[in-house]
Amino acid sequence: MTRTTPERPVDVERLFPELARYRRTATRLHPRPGAPGARDSSVGGPMLWPSDEPWPVCTHPHKRSSGERLEDVRLRRRIEAEEWRRASEAGVRPAWTEAEWEVLASLKRGRHAPWLANTDPIPLLAVAQLYRQDVPDLFGGPADCDVLQVFWCPFDAHGTGHQLALHLRWRRSADVREVLADQPEPVVVGAPGYVPDPCVLHPEQVVEYQYVDLLPDRLRRRMERWEGPEEERDEEAVGYRSDLSIAPGWKVGGFASWHVTDPRPMDCECGQPMEPLLTIATYECDSSTSSWIPVEDRETLEGAIGATSVLVSRDGNLYVFVCPRDPGHPHRLSLQ
Template sequence: MTRTTPPRPADVTAVLPRLAPLARTATRLHPRPGSPSARDSSVGGALLWPAAEPWPHCDGPHELAGVNPAMPLPDVRRGRRIRAAAYGRSLTEQEREALARIRPARSGPMTEPPVPQPYGGSMAMLPVAQLYVRDVPGLRAPEGTDVLQILWCPFDHPPEQYMPRTALFWRSAAEVVDVLSTPPEPPAVQFDGYVPEPCLIDPEQVTEYPDLMELSEESQERLADWNAWQAAGAAPDGSYAPAPQEFYGDALSVAPGWKVGGWASWGLTDPVPQHCRVCGAPMAPLLTIATGEWDDSKQSWIPYEDRTAGHGHPTAVQIGRGYSQQLYVCPTTPEHPHSELMQ
């Protein structure tokens, strides 16, 4: 099904004309549950991986220090099947017992720090996204390639990183003749939110402007002036009158959800410039891996076709406490290492 983002509820450049040259095109991916094949663009689907090429593994270390044990991958999938079957009704006693076996409840207070649980050896990585250039407008591929594949290790790697560690691969689809039919899988995952649900995508281009935190103090003050919005004929409803800059952040700047390119959102930290570790060039946003497609503050971004949807969490991915994982690449030399951060 085609997804269509409604037009923005106001023209912010009428309020702040200096934003016009800062407009960027982002491609919203709109992942929705499906059964993608290796020849499809997808989130969490099968990859067009050559049978003769080693599958990516993460060498770790893999260690848990939380109160919950790692989850075997079959248990994650079984739990999701049970919850999906029970959607809209109460769980049966049999279903509750099955879920309790998958994730036993912790009994009693925790009086001592949890003992770290090491997982030895390398860990097979999980598919996160496969994006064909033919399907995703604005996705720039290195010469001779036409498909981007992203995988991650389903464990955090503290103290440097409290999110999955990603690996990026560009390849030519025409060169893959013998496809790996049964890729290896990790024996366990740290969180079930690190297992993307297979989804097809429906890319759509939208216009974005910088996050409020990236604007100059003068521009922020202009957007916080209710009279400026009224004078431009772009004032939102009165609920935003005390802080119209929040309307800019909610409805006019950065689109929520999974997307390619565009502007980055900030809030967990102040804006952090990303520079290539090899050549020092400013890095470009490649992909935003989002916990959800929208939340209560971003409802104007809900596609027309999803207005009756019960939730905006089709991929089942969760980054931190509901954040996004942003991937950046070097625009001058794609072979240079990418960077990633949580926001």
């Protein structure tokens, strides 16, 4: 099934023609639970990974013996999903059976991989695989590569602070003859939010406009006058930030939102301003961005809220910025 973003409630470029200079397309990915294959674009699906190539690993020094078992994370989600299904069929609130309760209570964090020293290589988790043919806004990467593979380490313990480590890999799909059948996974994860549920994608190209605080002052002030004072606006009122500027959810290309930190320059080490390549989102919409819910999901909302189960920041997005000049330059991350 395709996914269709409803037409924006107003034609903002007709109201503010100078916004045309701050327009850009983005491809919303609309991940939904499914069973993708290695030749599909996906979140949390199998990678088109050659059987004779080593799987990417994390060797950065940090603790990797303690956390939750990956299989426990999945078991808990299966039990929860089953309970939601039962409850919604019966029209009641979800409640665990005694047996489920016992299982859930037994799934605990702990030192589940005591054999792992702090620099032992652990397999990275497959996060997303994006084929150029499916995702019109996928940019960067070597010209002859047609698929981008995204991995991360399931611990936030890299660098100073609690940074996550993300790994991007471009490849030529035609080069892959035999796909690695048994794709490695870490035994223990630092946080369950790093574990994506397998999702198929329904890419859809939309138009976005620059984040409000990065527009020229005069334009921004005119827009604020048009929106009216914040305290006088009701919840249904159309807003630039919520309805017209930046699409919520997983996407490729488009603009980044800076609602947590305020805008900061994302420059590559070569001096080139970097561009947001991929947005990894906790939710596809919230109460302020409900106008972006696809037509096909409006009735049930099923799968439209947090289909991937990925949670990288409490309620926000992880932006992966890349250098448009050279795909070999290191990417940078922004959590918003």
